[in-house]
Amino acid sequence: MNTAAPGQPISMEIPWWRDAVVYEIYVRSFADASGDGVGDLEGARRRLPYLAELGVDAIWLTPFYPSPMADGGYDVADYRDVDPLFGTLADFDALVADAHALGLRVLVDVVPNHSSSAHPWFQAALRGEGRDRYIFGDGGDAPPNNWQSTFSGPAWTRLPDGQWYLHLFDSSQPDFNWRNPEVHAEFLDVLRFWLDRGVDGFRIDVAMGLYKAEGLPDLPPDDQSFKAASPIWGRPEVHEVYRQWRKLLDSYPGERIAVGEVWTDSAEDLALYTRPDELHQSFNFAWLEAPWSATAFRKVIDETLATGEAHTWVLSNHDVVRHVTRYGEGLPHSTTGLARARAALLTMLALPGSAYLYQGEELGLPEVTDIPAEARQDPIFIRSQGSLPGRDGCRVPLPWSGTVAPYGFSPEGVTPWLPQPADWVALTAERQASDPGSTLAFYRQALRTRRALRGSLPDRVDWVESPADALVLRRGSLTCAVNCGTEAVPLPPHERVLLGSAPVDGHLLPPDTAVWLHTP
Known part of the structure; x- marks a missing residue:
């Protein structure tokens, strides 16, 4: 594991990723150093000390490659360079060097299911050259099958010559044909390119989607699930x-x-991807999707721990509604949602495995639900003609400092690429850093306490008898209790309180609260 403190060399003793805390940087919305209203690599580099102080072990950078930005960079036109919007390869190298000096690992996104329609390969395909690198089909006036895009509408677009090409996402994102050996060779070379530049690994976009069934058969009506x-x-x-x-x-x-x-x-399907000779980890979205419920939490934990060893836990990312708002029943500024979010974080950090955080959750940021239609950029919103809100609400640029937008995200007077709410002044990192009761202070304390404990706790979780709406688990000397009910419940036996998501007085655990206890 990596037990290095900020500023210390990275430890190589045992796999660092087994219990790491990884922080997702959505590059466009993290920090803008160039002053164009869009986050960039230099902005991220300047904020690395903040992340080291927060207490994470690694960062994950969303795509920063050359791209038309039809899908926020997940439409890649060149897998071996940096888009000028985000900087240069020299900026990337400087970021990696500084991160490593701070004891932080660096993961980068790789997007192997599809490219941008601006990619040279697809441009050649439009000229009729090398079409077998992508998935083309003949369907006459109708698409080759009934598949639908996950971004709304048909998953096929017809070219003037009558052929159709597949795009499981936006029409600007044609799917590769992984039955072509050229595609295999290309991505192995892409991985080598970034490994040689010092990256510590990759987050693989749409990792389960590379191959499609031969013959491209229709789906049963209304069946777009992820079934095996x-x-x-x-x-x-x-x-x-x-x-x-x-x-x-x-x-x-x-x-x-x-x-x-x-x-x-299913957890069983998920475990297939993390067999010893495959991926090291895969995201556990069942934890993210679980409602605020002790029963639901225990079910996900039991099913996860019963399969494999490469456990991960995540509450939010750049594709889903922020969990403060999810737990607050859709209300953007719910005190209940924030209380539950803090309790869920403490519960997650008590579990064996690694945790993935999404930028801004340490500030308690809610989903932004009132973005004007003309400002929205997500292709989900565009393709659905506004019937689906898309993901812009969780991608609003971070508030760092000051009392008015852009809150230190960009230089004063610059308008960010997505508008920031006027009421985020109380949520800036600067404001919270000086408040011992803030969500930022809580995250720092939780990650510091977890780092002090890890390595001393077993991977096994033992359940302790608890009230119906509460959950109590033990890992060695650590007991974690979370109350998902509406009434206070008795705390389990313990020697002392290590940390609570909210103040815990006496022997009762309030509703919507989690606590870590030391138990000999």
Whole structure:
């Protein structure tokens, strides 16, 4: 594990990623150093000391590659460079060097399911050259099958010559044909390019989606799920790709890793991706999707711990409504939502495995629900003609300092690429840093306490008898109790309180609160 304090060399003793805390940087919305209203690599580099002080072990950078930005950079036109919007390769190298000096690992996003339609390969395909690098089909006046885009509408677009191409996302994101060996070779080379520049690993976008069933059969009506038998998702051939990638990663020193964005319908399917010769980790979205419920939490924990060893836990990311708002029943400024979010964080950090944080959650940021239609940029909103809000609400640039927008995200007077709420003045990192009761102070204390405990706790979780709406688990000397009910419940036996998501007085645990207890 990496037990290095900020400023200390990274430890290589045992796999660092087993219990790491990884912080997702959505680059466009983290920090703007160039003054154009868009976050960039230099902005992220300047904020690395903040992340080291927060107490994370690694950062994950969302795509910063050359792109038309039709889908926020997940439409990649060149996998081996930096978009001028975000800086240069020299800026990237400087970020990696500074991160490593602070004891932080660096993961970068790789997008292997699809490219941008501006990618040279697809531009060649439009000219009729090398179309077998992508998935094309003949359907006459109708698409080759009934597949739908996850961004709304048909998953096929017709070219003037009559052929159709597949895009499971936006029409500007054509899907690669992974049955073509050229695609395999291309991505192995892309991985080498970034590994040689010192990255510590990769987050793999749509990791379960590379292969499609031969013959491209129709889906049953209204069935767009992630079932293992789906012709679209989770095809068995994908596992050989990750076996090849694992061999490459293992050939580099320093425990380079791969974590997959894998949406599945069961923990058993998820575990297939993290067999010893495949990915190191895959995201546990069942934890993110669980409602505020002791019963739901225990079910996810039990199912997760029963499969494999590469456990991950995540509450928010750049694709979902922020969990402060989810737990607050959709209300953007719910005190209940914030209380539950803090309690969920403490519960998550008590579990064996690694935790992934999304930028701004340490500030208690809610979803921004009132973005004007003309300011929205998510292709989900655009393709659905506004019937779906899309993901812009969780991607609003961070508030760092000051009393008016852009709150230190950009230089004063610059308008960020998405508008920031006027009432975020109380949520800036600057304001919270001086408040011992703030969410930022709570995150720092929680991560500091977790770092002090890790390595001394077993991976096993033991359940302690608890009231119906509460959950009590033990890992060695650490007991974590969370109250999901509406009434206070008795605290389990303990020697002392280590940390609470809210003040805990006497022997009762208030509603919507979690606590860590030391139990001999």
